Amino acid sequence: MRTLNLRIVRGGPGRPATYQTYQVSVDEHLNILDAVQKVWATQDPTLLFRHACHHASCGLCGVRVNGRERLMCLTPIAEFPEGATVTLEPLRNFPWVGDLVVDVKPLMDRMAAIQAPYVRKDELTAGSEEGTRFEDCIECGLCMSACPVVGSDSAYLGPSPLAMIKRLLEEPRGRDIQSLCALAGDAHGAWRCHSVMECVEVCPSNVDPSQAIGWLRRYLILRGRRQLAGAERR
Amino acid sequence: MWIWQALSGILLTVLLVVHMVANHFVVEGGLRTYEDVIHYLSNPFIFALETAFLIVVTSHALMGVRAIILDLGISPAADRRLKAVLVALGAVIVAYAVWLTGSVVLRA
Amino acid sequence: MDRTLSSLPVSEHVARASWWRRAAAWVDLHGRREGWLAFILMRVTGIGLVFYLFLHLTVLSTLARGRQAWDAFIALARSPLFVAFDAVLIFGMLYHGLNGLRVILLGLGVGSRRQAVLFWGAFVLSIVLTAVAVRMILMMG
CATH class of the missing domain: 3.10.20.30 (Beta-grasp domain)
Incomplete structure (x- = not known):
């Protein structure tokens, strides 16, 4: 005892x-x-x-x-x-x-805006790879609490919602990529992160939101370049 | 905007090192005399380099200010006003500094 | 100020708080570690360097006022107090630059598991290089 x-x-x-x-x-x-x-x-x-x-x-x-x-x-x-x-x-x-x-409403509102799913193994469709299943995130909100930007910017999506967007873009299964990119690409989306890194340190579930936000930025940059190249060809 | 802040930041590390070496490290005693400054700035290449440094440092600084204010969660309309103010401020700073160095060089 | 942000979900209680209360979230060190320290030092040095940019450009206006004004400034710049100011400035520039490189890497998703080590690296290197620079200034002056 x-x-x-x-x-x-x-x-x-x-x-x-x-x-x-x-x-x-x-x-x-x-x-x-x-x-x-x-x-x-x-x-x-x-x-x-x-x-x-x-x-x-x-x-x-x-x-x-x-x-x-x-x-x-x-x-x-x-x-x-x-x-x-x-x-x-x-x-x-x-x-x-x-x-x-x-009240975890701010987190749930964000997840709802992303239309975050619970991706289960039995939901995997033929041809889709298993990948890293994002049920890794248990939506506990620890990262939202540890992030100073969440506390000052009322519209910042925050670590776990951004990590959720990354997960969906990785394996869209018919999702509206355009609107996911609009959420992530907003000034209060992935670009608002200042790499304070506390989200990664407090996550009890190894989600690594910082790494996901970096992935989103690379994705948005490459997508922007592809669109620019496409527009020039036309 | 993050990407421009990153790129200008990388450019700044290079330009700042050049600026510090050119103005302090290679100078005897570490600080230039009045004539020395004018002589230094009269070199068109140096003038162009210092102006480039000025523009990059000013934009990096003002983008940083915008980032801090955006962290407070302002509306898109307020952000547009903020951007207009910061662009005007940046233009004034660059114009002032170019006028200052230019007039000093021309007077000599 | 209008704080409604369209399209994105808003944390109502944060939106209702005064701006200084929201800014206080940045300086709440309770239970935070290296990543936060790196962030707050970045912010403080950044704001400091913006002020320094204005100060620097103001001081350079002595050039327009001729040789005497400039010589007076150079004499001031050689005083011990000014060297202390230089040290703070040089540390600020070095830390902001070195941690800036760290933030670029982390911001692109590289090295997030090594972030604390990278911070201490940037921090210690800034202090060492500041010491070297101060020694050079003292030897020159």
């Missing part, structure tokens, strides 16, 4: 943010999510937090652990020494609902 002091942001819109510290003992083989659940079950049933799967596939339990964007289910208790204070705060750049919960 290991005893930790969980220092958790409490409050919500209209209520001032305060820190409340809970002392909790949990098995050191468990994760921070288990500790938070134990606090909720045994000490404070009013604590707001989101979770579902416990194994990094639902993408619901993203918070900031000591300032850094993490999934609570992937943050081992063993990382912290006995008696340590661990600060838990909600994600940045999303509207705050209360305690550890944010």
Whole structure:
């Protein structure tokens, strides 16, 4: 067993943010999510937090652990020494609902605008290659929280939506390439990225949005050149 | 715009090194005397090189300013106004600097 | 200012925030690492260099005012305080240039897994070259 002091942001819109510290003992083989659940079950049933799967596939339990964007289910208790204070705060750049919960609508709106699919193996049509399946992205929003540009430019598409566009352009299957390129090529699309790289560092799922944004830029440049060459020939 | 910022940035690293070497490294004591500056700028090749540097550095700087303001999420209409202001500002800066160096050279 | 952006989905709460609140997102260092440090240094040196460009062009107007004005400026430029200013300027130029090359590579999707190493490389090289340049200035002056 290991005893930790969980220092958790409490409050919500209209209520001032305060820190409340809970002392909790949990098995050191468990994760921070288990500790938070134990606090909720045994000490404070009013604590707001989101979770579902416990194994990094639902993408619901993203918070900031000591300032850094993490999934609570992937943050081992063993990382912290006995008696340590661990600060838990909600994600940045999303509207705050209360305690550890944010409204992920901005991310979902972007994914909807892209018409992001869930590409499953059984959906692969004849002739299409398997490729890197973009269910790699669990839409947890950690990258959106870590990116400073998402916090200042309300229209910036952001790391994971851009990575999603890259994935679709890689394997369009009848998608409207034109409109995907219009989204990615917007001044608030792929070109708005300043390579702050925090998205890559916090992604719990190896998506590498920065690399995807670079891919999109190369794609847009080459496509622009092809179109220019085509126009000249005509 | 990112691509122009990248290309002008690469060009600038070259031009800045030339600018620094020509104006400080090869000069005795590191700073030019008044006559020396005029003599230096009177060379048409140097004048063209320094003007090219001026244009590239000004556009890179103002595109950088636009990038920072765009990061604040402005509307397409505001962006158009911003672009007009920055292009005008850039033109004024280049005109002023060319007038300055040109008049100094001609007066000598 | 009109902040509605057509065609792209907008984060309403960000759009509603004041511009300085939005700009504060750039300087929130909490829980951030090298990539952010590289970005904020890039931004600070960039803004600094824009101001320096204006300053430089203003100072050069002494050329138009003749030899005496220029000589006075050159004398000022040899003062120790000015050398300190030079050091900051040279570091700014070197870092902005070297990290600029890093950002070009990363921005085209090259080397994203090596970004922290590339940052420290650019940072340390900038400091070393600044030290070399300052030594040269002191030896010349």
